Amino acid sequence: MNQEKTQKPEILLTGATGFIGKRLLYRLDEKGYRVRCLVRSSERFSLPVPLNNEPEIVRGDLMEPESLKNAMEGISTAYYLVHSMGGKSPGRHLEFEERDRRAAQNFVTCADNAGLRRMIYLGGLGDTSDHLSHHLASRQEVGRILSSGSCETTSLRAAVIIGAGGAGFEIIRYLVERLPVMLCPRWVYTMSQPIAVENVLDYLAGCLGHPETAGRTFDIGGPEILGYADLMRIYAKTRGLNRTIVGVPFASTTLSAYWVDLITPVPAGIVFALAEGLKNQAICRENRIRKIIPIELTPMDQAICNALAEETSGPGAISRQACFLPDTGKKS
Ligand SMILES: NC(=O)c1ccc[n+]([C@@H]2O[C@H](COP(=O)([O-])OP(=O)(O)OC[C@H]3O[C@@H](n4cnc5c(N)ncnc54)[C@H](OP(=O)(O)O)[C@@H]3O)[C@@H](O)[C@H]2O)c1
Structure with missing residues (x-):
């Protein structure tokens, strides 16, 4: 095979400056894939640890279709790891829906023009019959738009x-670290199936080696189904903190979004969009992915330890060896 040809990226990574995207870049690099990263600003793109293969960086904004023209040249598969929630103003938190719709449409048009073969998208879990929040409905709409093009979308x-x-x-980390007593609305009892970031990467990267995942939608979740109060209690226990969490009927989701916004550094535009979705159950309706990509799912206390050990600043940051797992009595 022509050596020069194998050096060219075959994978396009959008959202490469984000929480998931930057981790996926390392995972793909470990597996030997050559990656092209689409970024809005190269100043926001940094590599704390060098990669085996330097990625190609292209500047592009999904809101500006012209800027995407060259991004897909020679690419067979693209990861779509982008959302538009954010901003400091709670009042403008619904503007993301229109931006995300346009971004996905621009991306599909570009993919069709370039003859892209596969797309892999990470969206949100939530039962469609469950009066979905604007955020979760928008994530599902983006999935439908991405699937409407000619390439096969996972x-x-x-x-x-x-x-x-x-x-x-x-949000969970700052609330539990800073508030010894929490009076929360009923959403603390909504059931959800959180997942460790390393397992999300296992699935995202695993789809590349499993062509049978092309053109299909899969629910992915961790090994435990929990209320948000349970998750906060696991966090507190893992950190050895004494916390009281009580669900009360009079506290509204909007009110709690205001105090979450006060307590945490997460942008208001994200806090308000996520808070509305706390009323929606987020549990896997099916587990087909587990047969196709069989991985060991990380328990939530271990996932929290891993997250705290990775973090070097902020409340609850701990050294890699110092995480206490209460159920086993073992250090992580
Ligand atoms: N985090 C979670 O707990 C979670 C849970 C379930 C699903 N997901 C899904 O995972 C995916 C990635 O989320 P994340 O948590 O990694 O988000 P994130 O950390 O906020 O990153 C979002 C990324 O999107 C990029 N972006 C936004 N608008 C763009 C545009 N117009 N053009 C190009 N890039 C743009 C951002 O680039 P800039 O750096 O330029 O802003 C950033 O790299 C999303 O689809 C989300 O719904 C996340």
Whole structure:
């Protein structure tokens, strides 16, 4: 095979500066894939540890179709790991829906023009019959738009992902670290199936080696189905903190979004969008992916330890050897 040809990237990674994207870049590199990263700003792209193969960086914004023209040249598979939630103003938190719709449409048009063969998308888990929040409905709409093009799209659907820097995990971390007593709305009892970030990477990267995942949607989840209160208690126990968490009927989700916004550094635009979705159960309806990509699922106390050990700053950051797993009495 022509040596020069094998050096060219075959994979396009969008969201390469994000929580999932930057980790997936390392995982793909470990597996020997050559990657082209689409970034809005190269200043926001950094590699804390060098890769085996330097990725190719192209500047592009999904809101500007012209900027995407060259991004897919020679690419067979693209990862779509982008969302538009954010901003400091809670009042504008619904504007992401239109932006995410346009971004996905622009990407599909570009993929069709370039003759892309596969797309792999990570979206959100939530039962469609369950009056979905704007955020979860938008994630599902993006999945439908990405599947409407000519290439085969794999959609993975996840609930909150446990890893350092993930918005959902950071909210939990700051709340439990800073508040000894929490009076929460009923959402603390909503059931969800969180998943460790390393397992999400196992599935995202695993899809490449399993062509039978092409053109299909899969739910992905961790080994435990839990209420958010349980997850916060596991966090507290893992850190050896004494915490009281009580669900009360009078506290509304919007009210709690305001105090979550006060307590945590996560941008208001994300806090308000995620808070609305806390009423929706996020549990896998099927587990077909587990037969296709059989992996060992990380328990939540271990996933929390891993996240805290990775984090070097902020409340609860711990050294890699110092994580206490209460159920086993072992250090991580
Ligand atoms: N985090 C979780 O717990 C979780 C749970 C379930 C599903 N997911 C899904 O996982 C995917 C990735 O989420 P994440 O947590 O990694 O998000 P994230 O850390 O906020 O990263 C979002 C990425 O999207 C990029 N982006 C936003 N708008 C863009 C645009 N117009 N053009 C190009 N790039 C753009 C951002 O680039 P900039 O650096 O330029 O802003 C950033 O790299 C999303 O589809 C999300 O729904 C996440």
